[in-house]
Amino acid sequence: MKRLPLLLLGCSFAMPAAVAAEASSREAQRGGQAGRATAPETWPIGPAGQGARYRCAAADGLKPSTVKVFSLVFGPVEQRESKSVQWVLLHATKANAEEFRVWLLSAGYPGQTLKEARAQVVRFILQEGSAAPAECRARFTGAAVLPTLGGWQHLLPRPAPRNAAGPTSAVFPEEARYLGHLYRREALEGSAAFTAPASPRIIELLPDVWVGPASNTRQKDETRRYDGSDYEYVRLTRNDYREMAAAGINCVRVDAEQLAWVQDLDVYYWGVGGRAVPYPECLYRSRYLGPALFLDEPAVVTRDHVIRPRLAKEPEFRKALTPQIVFETFQEHFRQASQEGAPQQLLRGLASRPDVELGQMAFAQENVYTWETMVATAAYQLGQDPFVPAAMVFEPPGRVGVRRTVPELNMTYGCQLAVDDPKHLSGLIYGFLRGGARLTDKSWGTSIYGQVDRADAFWLLTQAYDLGATHFFFWDNARLACVPYGECLALARHLRAHLESHPKRDLEQLKRAAEVAILLPPGYNLGHVHLGKGSLWGLGELNLERRNRSGIPYRTVMSHFFTEIERCARLGITYDLAWDLPGLAFSGYREVIHVREDGKVEVHEDSKRTLLSQARTPPRPSGAPPQLAVALSARRGRAPLQVRARATVVQTDAPVFYTFGADTEGVYHNAVVAWELYGPAEEDYRVLTPPRFKPRVRPDGNRYEVVTDFRLDRPGRYRLRAATVDLAGRTAVTWTAIDVTE
Known part of the structure; x- marks a missing residue:
């Protein structure tokens, strides 16, 4: 949707400086107005007491909600932190009175x-009808909290373009544009009465910390369900909203009935559509965030609803698929989602009302964020429009946790990240988010899903806050993804206690904290649900053993990326991560590392460019990795071939640990070995997980025996990859070939 700029051509509601100085001089000679003994040297906007009344040019047949008449009056000047500020009153009357x-x-x-x-x-103070005026302020600073829906060019009168030929000294132009309509000045007042707001209700908000769930429902029975079944849901009640607000949840979803229940709470609200809120007053409500608040996983939707249907129908597409093809497809879907989806719901809802006429007003809802699993897309998604989306929020994919994901990263890419440091997980996720936000001057946040390891969930929230995140959400529906209501409250209380102890943050400084930027080729990313396994876009057809257009295995490119991450982590260097997109400006970074598709690593530091044949492996702690041996029940045979693999693992200098996440009863197990099966074609790939996520492991002192069974239905050569890892990040990997005939 194109924005319609209203240019200040020749006339402005703000008085030009020279004219203001002359008016101030005259004002001082008269002794001042509006109760002031003397006038300021210059008026920030215009002489106090000046005002004008405007009437809609299309006076006949106005729809009921259209502003028929408005007046604009300049009020007194105050001093705030050695700065002169001035009151302005906009008083509007609609066609329905x-x-x-x-x-x-x-x-x-x-x-x-x-x-x-x-x-x-x-x-910023709003009064609707005869209701008490309401003023939203930032809780910790007292700053004004302004409406974030967007369309600021329409929310206040602006000179109409045809005023270009008018005198430059006119404070109130003859014609103005306001809320999409043309208005003509019908009266000027040199001593208009400025009526100050009477004791406005103060609403304290946290404009840089939005905390809330995705739904306006809760679970009837909050008992955790690990078996994949869904919960029964009931609508949130008035008491629920009060309890949520007391816990620190300040961003809630409501329907038309629930809206009344949150009006006396210091919270933001969203979900109720343009058909159920007063227009145009809703645009001025600082607490109203719109009918929709996020783009729902644009990258995942691209994969699941565009790419995967083609893969299922077109065998040749499975072979031809590349990261670039998926990226190009994603670009088109994202364009459609951002230009025709959630950011347009507000105005579509308003336009459908019989009492609303939007005229020439058109804008996308600017506070919409993108709630996304594939964080490598952050810089791209945030960089396509200067306003929308306003932020990216991480959506954890599946069973995410430090003790699952970090061991997988080590086994997959050959890096050596200690499992006892959760920053090795958060640094990866938040590095993409903060990097994207910095490169586009946007914001970022995180969320907790039901399958996130609960030992990590609380820390992930406070760590994100400390790094500069502004959005904190909980997914509270959909089977295993659901965080039950009581756990949402506990997480919110934890975050609230932390921010109350650390209320002051310099968000711009935090956004620019990284010294180094590590860049991936566009289209390369992490493994989605199997986050540490690394198949690009979470597609087995893009498994790490396949080769790119330069003939280099995807695993090699991604291993260079993770080795550079490990190097920064071991040196204590803060890093950002991003796609190496054209047009991005990496100013302010001491070092920019380009991981290239040809297997090389290009390092830019100041004006120096260095081309390396591989990533820079940092010094690692001494110690022996675990020992791993694999035996198969059959290494050749006719299809269908049933195979049992038996791994023997010997611990050496550190304990061996790796988990698939919680099983169907909510218990975490040490799986010891990660199994992957490649073939028979290069696009064929499987992650072998045990039924109900219960691995068959038999410990014996410092030895483990691990068993997995699988079936091979097609002829060809398969390769079984087995890997194990200790808590220091040291790994052992074996490959075993299996030949199957018809």
Whole structure:
């Protein structure tokens, strides 16, 4: 959707500096207005008491919610932190006779973007009809909390373009654009009465910390379900919302009935659509975040609903698939989702109402974020539009946890990351998010899903907060993905206690904390549900043994990437991660590392460029890796061939541990060995997991015997990869070939 800029051509509601100085001089000679003994040297916006009234040019046949008449009045000047700020009152009357008022205390007439307005406005007060005025403030700083839906170029009157030929000294142009309609000035007042807001209700919010669940329901029985069955859900009640707010949840989903239950709570709300909120007042509500708040997994949707259906129908596509093909497909889906999906729901809902006429007002909802599993796409998703999406929030894929994912990374890529440091997991995920946010001047956040290891969940939230995250969400539905209601409350209380102890953050400084940027070729990413296994886009057809267009195995490229990550971690260097996209500016990084498809690593430091044949392996602790041997019941035979693999693992200098995550009863097991099967064609790949995630492991002192069974139905050569890892990150890997005939 294209934005419609309203250019200030010749006339402005903000008085030009020279004219303001002259007016101030005259004001001082008269002794001042609006109760002031003397006038300021310059008016930030215009002389106090000046005002104008405008009427809609299309006076006949207006729809009920259209503003028929509005007045704009400049009020007194105040001093805030050695800065002059001035009151402005916008008073609007709709065609149905309903009224609303907006008071602004600002350093200038607010600009046309939310970012500009935030730099100017120090107080923002809304009164709807005869209700008490309401003012939203940041809890820890007292700063004004402004509406974030977008369309700031429409929320205040702007000079109509045809005023270009008018006199530059006019404070109130003859014609103005407001909320998509043309208005004509019908009166000027040199001593208009400025009515200050009467004791507004103060609503304290956290504009840089949104915390909440995905749904407006809860589980009837919160007992954890590990068997894959779903919960029974009931709608949240008024008391539930009160309990959530007390726990620190400040961003809630509501329907039309539930909306009334949160009006007296200091929370943001979303979910109720444009058909159920007053227009245009909803655009001025700082707490209203819109009917939809996120793009739902654009990268995963591309894979599951575009790529996978083709793979199922076209055998030749399985062979031809490359990361670049998936990336190109993703680009088209993301364009459609961002330009036709959630960011447009608000205006579509408003436009469908018989009482609303939007006129020329068009904008995308700017506070929408992307809730995404594939974090490698962060810089791309955040960089396609200056406003939408506003942030990326990590969606954990499947059974994510430090004691599962970090061992998998070591076994898959040959890096050596100690399992006892959770930063090796968070650094990978948050490195992509923070890097994308820095490169695009956006924000980022994280979420907790039901399958996240609960030992990690609390720390992942506070670590994200400490690194500069602003969005914190919980997925509270859909079987294993569901975080039960009581656990959402516990997580929110934990985060609230942490932020109350650490209320001051310099978000810009935190966003730019990394010294090094490590870049992947566009289209390369992590393994989705099998996050540590690494098949690109989570597709077996893009398994790590396949070769890219330069003839280099994907595993080699990704291993270089993870080795450079390990190097930074061991040296104590903070790093960001991103795709190596054209047009991104990597200014401010001391070192930029380009991991290339040709298997080389290109390092840029200051003006120096170094081309390396491989990644720089850092010094690693001494010690012996575990020992691994694999025996098969059959290494050749006719299809279908049933095979039992038996691994013998011997611990050496550190304990061996690897888990698949919780089993169907919620218990974590030491699986000891990770099994993968490649073949018979290069695009064929399977991760071998035991039934109900219960591995068959027999410990005997420092030795383990691990058994897995599998069946081979097609002729050809298969390769079984077995790997084990200790807690220091040292690995052992074996490959065994199996030949199957018809």
